Amino acid sequence: xxxxxxxxxxxxxxxxxxxxxxxxxxxxxxxxxxxxxxxxxxxxxxxxxxxxxxxxxxxxxxxxxxxxxxxxxxxxxxxxxxxxxxxxxxxxxxxxxxxxxxxxxxxxxxxxxxxxxxxxxxxxxxxxxxxxxxxxxxxxxxxxxxxxxxxxxxxx
Amino acid sequence: xxxxxxxxxxxxxxxxxxxxxxxxxxxxxxxxxxxxxxxxxxxxxxxxxxxxxxxxxxxxxxxxxxxxxxxxxxxxxxxxxxxxxxxxxxxxxxxxxxxxxxxxxxxxxxxxxxxxxxxxxxxxxxxxxxxxxxxxxxxxxxxxxxxxxxxxxxxxxxxxxxxxxxxxxxxxxxxxxxxxxxxxxxxxxxxxxxxxxxxxxxxxxxxxxxxxxxxxxxxxxxxxxxxxxxxxxxxxxxxxxxxxxxxxxxxxxxxxxxxxxxxxxxxxxxxxxxxxxxxxxxxxxxxxxxxxxxxxxxxxxxxxxxxxxxxxxxxxxxxxxxxxxxxxxxxxxxxxxxxxxxxxxxxxxxxxxxxxxxxxxxxxxxxxxxxxxxxxxxxxxxxxxxxxxxxxxxxxxxxxxxxxxxxx
Numbered sequence: 001x002x003x004x005x006x007x008x009x010x011x012x013x014x015x016x017x018x019x020x021x022x023x024x025x026x027x028x029x030x031x032x033x034x035x036x037x038x039x040x041x042x043x044x045x046x047x048x049x050x051x052x053x054x055x056x057x058x059x060x061x062x063x064x065x066x067x068x069x070x071x072x073x074x075x076x077x078x079x080x081x082x083x084x085x086x087x088x089x090x091x092x093x094x095x096x097x098x099x100x101x102x103x104x105x106x107x108x109x110x111x112x113x114x115x116x117x118x119x120x121x122x123x124x125x126x127x128x129x130x131x132x133x134x135x136x137x138x139x140x141x142x143x144x145x146x147x148x149x150x151x152x153x154x155x156x
Numbered sequence: 157x158x159x160x161x162x163x164x165x166x167x168x169x170x171x172x173x174x175x176x177x178x179x180x181x182x183x184x185x186x187x188x189x190x191x192x193x194x195x196x197x198x199x200x201x202x203x204x205x206x207x208x209x210x211x212x213x214x215x216x217x218x219x220x221x222x223x224x225x226x227x228x229x230x231x232x233x234x235x236x237x238x239x240x241x242x243x244x245x246x247x248x249x250x251x252x253x254x255x256x257x258x259x260x261x262x263x264x265x266x267x268x269x270x271x272x273x274x275x276x277x278x279x280x281x282x283x284x285x286x287x288x289x290x291x292x293x294x295x296x297x298x299x300x301x302x303x304x305x306x307x308x309x310x311x312x313x314x315x316x317x318x319x320x321x322x323x324x325x326x327x328x329x330x331x332x333x334x335x336x337x338x339x340x341x342x343x344x345x346x347x348x349x350x351x352x353x354x355x356x357x358x359x360x361x362x363x364x365x366x367x368x369x370x371x372x373x374x375x376x377x378x379x380x381x382x383x384x385x386x387x388x389x390x391x392x393x394x395x396x397x398x399x400x401x402x403x404x405x406x407x408x409x410x411x412x413x414x415x416x417x418x419x420x421x422x423x424x425x426x427x428x429x430x431x432x433x434x435x436x437x438x439x440x441x442x443x444x445x446x447x448x449x450x451x452x453x454x455x456x457x458x459x460x461x462x463x464x465x466x467x468x469x470x471x472x473x474x475x476x477x478x479x480x481x482x483x484x485x486x487x488x489x490x491x492x493x494x495x496x497x498x499x500x501x502x503x504x505x506x507x508x509x510x511x512x513x514x515x516x517x518x519x520x521x522x523x524x525x526x527x528x529x530x531x532x533x534x535x536x537x538x539x540x541x542x543x544x545x546x547x548x549x550x551x552x553x554x555x556x557x558x559x560x561x562x563x564x
């Protein structure tokens with residue numbers, strides 16, 4: 001009995017001390033959204049964040065097609081998810097192609113993302129579940145197909 | 157025990173000394189220190205500016221451009237990706253001269269990227285013989301020669317040229333790096349290889365005869381330092397050239413080091429000159445990249461190393477100009493600095509590449525790679541991406557005017 005009690009104490013001590021380790025990328029995203037966009041990500045439950053890079057080939061037709069499907073208002077697959085796309089102003093024309101969606105687009109006007117460490121050479125895709133990073137990948141070349149497929153949006 | 161600890165300590169110190177001296181040796185081995193001109197104090201610099209009215213939908217900055225003079229009038233020809241056109245400005249009379257739309261079907265420009273991010277669908281470079289022969293490099297795939305009446309005069313496949321000349325690679329040019337330019341009647345382009353081992357030195361400059369498509373390879377390659385680090389200079393590996401050349405010489409440099417090189421075709425010699433700025437790094441650190449590494453590593457490398465731009469000869473004042481971006485530390489407390497935070501430095505040299513002036517330009521004012529020379533002076537566009545005072549209704553340039561004080 002005493003032995004079980006000690007194990008239980010040790011277990012509770014470990015679990016209470018355990019703190020969700022935040023990756024550097026999450027830390028930078030939190031900082032950018034909190035300080036620059038006044039969005040406290042910790043208060044959101046489920047959400048997607050897609051950071052479009054300002055580099056060559058970053059917004060291909062495939063990427064736009066995927067974003068259109070993800071932000072389709074009639075699609076209920078991820079209706080409990082908030083969808084945010086951050087896009088640098090030199091790539092902001094992409095917005096013209098994606099109208100009438102439930103995606104919140106943030107145009108990074110003064111190239112401020114990098115100041116907060118959010119500087120990806122390729123488009124980055126993040127899924128957060130219960131406020132925790134659940135999945136991330138580069139939304140780039142063939143990865144666009146595999147990410148779209150993973151979320152049930154075949155592009156072909 | 158004490159002797160053992162002392163031995164370990166001495167060994168550690170020895171390794172540290174070796175490491176530090178090795179670090180310095182690249183600088184000492186590959187970089188030539190600059191000299192100051194004896195008459196440097198006799199030179200003065202003045203700043204002037206011009207503005208040309210444009211429409212709201214026009215661009216107020218050109219990164220792909222060429223400068224041309226005819227009948228004592230200076231022109232700027234710039235590629236506007238948003239309107240898919242070549243915009244011609246009369247700089248002397250401060251007016252828009254002409255807009256050449258590239259959307260016309262007979263010109264063969266298809267699917268141009270309006271954001272100018274996909275360079276394979278963009279005009280990467282412009283050169284000009286006269287208004288009857290404007291050479292446009294279309295995505296490093298073809299050279300399309302047009303006139304101001306939008307007639308296509310000639311179309312040259314760069315791939316076809318490579319095949320014809322048995323070249324184990326292809327020809328490229330970018331307005332902001334290896335800019336194509338005319339030299340001795342031939343068009344100079346950058347020769348890149350499909351298979352590059354960084355062992356054997358190979359030519360990087362090719363001169364193209366536009367009439368017969370023949371290529372001639374100049375004995376100019378990447379510098380010894382890039383071979384030593386096997387090309388691992390991150391984003392900073394390019395050769396940089398300018399269309400502003402001194403007659404009889406070909407002057408070039410590299411993004412990754414401060415030295416300036418001059419090729420003399422008469423005796424096939426290359427002379428290297430020191431052009432070290434007073435602050436910052438003079439040579440880029442090598443950076444390894446293994447598959448799977450975070451690409452951010454290259455960005456950090458780009459920020460924390462200096463970047464040396466092209467060397468331009470001012471035929472009117474007999475001086476050379478070279479801009480550079482000085483290295484900074486990326487981490488700034490809990491924030492990060494970016495390449496936009498790097499100070500822009502202008503160095504002015506006399507014809508012997510002795511320093512006349514070194515000027516640190518105001519932060520967040522000027523955009524790199526927007527400079528060119530006319531008889532009025534050195535033009536630069538005050539359109540830094542963080543400049544909050546960009547006027548969308550005018551094409552603006554500041555003009556840096558160097559002159560020798562005759563009273564001295």
